[in-house]
Amino acid sequence: MKRALAALLCCVGLAQADGVRPSREFLSPELRAQQDDPSRHPGWLWVDDGEALWRAGERSCQSCHGDIAGMAGVAARYPAVAADGALLNLELRIERCREEHQGAPRFGYEGQALLSLTAAIAQRSRGLPMSVPVDGAAAPFLERGREFYATRQGQLNLSCGQCHDENAGRRLRGDVISNGLGTGYPAYRLEWNTLGSLHRRLRACSLGVRAEQLPLGGADYLALELFLAHRARGLPVETPGLRR
Numbered sequence: 001m002k003r004a005l006a007a008l009l010c011c012v013g014l015a016q017a018d019g020v021r022p023s024r025e026f027l028s029p030e031l032r033a034q035q036d037d038p039s040r041h042p043g044w045l046w047v048d049d050g051e052a053l054w055r056a057g058e059r060s061c062q063s064c065h066g067d068i069a070g071m072a073g074v075a076a077r078y079p080a081v082a083a084d085g086a087l088l089n090l091e092l093r094i095e096r097c098r099e100e101h102q103g104a105p106r107f108g109y110e111g112q113a114l115l116s117l118t119a120a121i122a123q124r125s126r127g128l129p130m131s132v133p134v135d136g137a138a139a140p141f142l143e144r145g146r147e148f149y150a151t152r153q154g155q156l157n158l159s160c161g162q163c164h165d166e167n168a169g170r171r172l173r174g175d176v177i178s179n180g181l182g183t184g185y186p187a188y189r190l191e192w193n194t195l196g197s198l199h200r201r202l203r204a205c206s207l208g209v210r211a212e213q214l215p216l217g218g219a220d221y222l223a224l225e226l227f228l229a230h231r232a233r234g235l236p237v238e239t240p241g242l243r244r
């Protein structure tokens with residue numbers, strides 16, 4: 001299988017990374033410039049929509065939380081364990097508020113409303129260093145995520161790390177393989193022609209190795225998200241990211 005991977009990978013590209021580097025460093029100069037420029041970055045349309053949703057309605061998010069500026073730093077410490085012991089990423093934390101505090105039905109994973117609110121909240125942490133707590137109640141979830149990351153999967157029998165550690169900086173089907181961090185999500189991906197969640201991206205990687213695509217918001221991808229957030233500790237939030 002090592003040979004199969006070698007055949008997939010082209011021999012040119014950046015030098016192999018030593019240590020985990022921010023996702024933006026793996027972008028082409030053009031994409032990086034576009035990610036940095038809101039006027040040329042369609043992801044900001046979702047941020048604007050999310051900010052409008054934040055203020056909308058009688059029992060608005062704002063009515064409890066105040067101005068969305070107060071959400072600065074929140075995304076840098078998610079996923080997090082809630083009082084009832086469940087691991088929640090930002091999307092699921094918002095869904096909880098929707099049900100428990102707004103008394104309204106969930107928005108639905110990957111729907112425009114949830115993507116917009118998630119992007120608007122996470123954008124408030126743009127540039128801030130990731131720092132998810134991984135001790136106490138979070139520890140078992142971290143271990144589950146770490147194990148998932150290290151497990152060979154799919155018909156190609158590859159672990160996440162075989163691409164995102166051992167081959168970071170090399171090219172695969174037109175992409176430069178990054179360290180596989182979640183710091184840019186939700187991100188606008190040109191191939192999707194829309195904004196998408198981290199779990200949608202994870203499903204694409206599962207498909208890439210011909211493994212089962214797991215449910216959005218499900219326990220495996222959540223644990224993986226926590227592990228990826230921990231891998232990214234100290235690195236900046238990039239949401240909304242811009243991807244090929």
Ligand code: HEC
Binds near residue numbers: 074094
């Ligand atoms: C009726 C009040 C209320 C409303 C309305 C509400 N929330 Fe919350 N929210 C809370 C409380 C209280 C918490 C703390 C966790 C808990 O006890 O549920 C919280 C926690 C959060 C957190 C996590 C903050 C952190 O520091 O970890 C986010 C993000 C959030 N809410 C987003 C939203 C969004 C988005 C909306 C609108 C869709 C919303 N909330 C609507 C009361 C509310």
Ligand code: HEC
Binds near residue numbers: 172206228
């Ligand atoms: C066959 C190689 C391969 C494997 C195995 C693989 N990925 Fe990926 N992954 C890619 C490529 C190529 C991309 C797109 C370029 C990039 O951003 O790295 C990508 C993108 C990502 C991204 C988005 C990074 C960003 O900033 O946009 C994340 C997160 C990710 N992968 C996580 C994972 C995880 C977790 C696993 C294991 C379940 C995994 N990948 C398995 C090749 C792989």
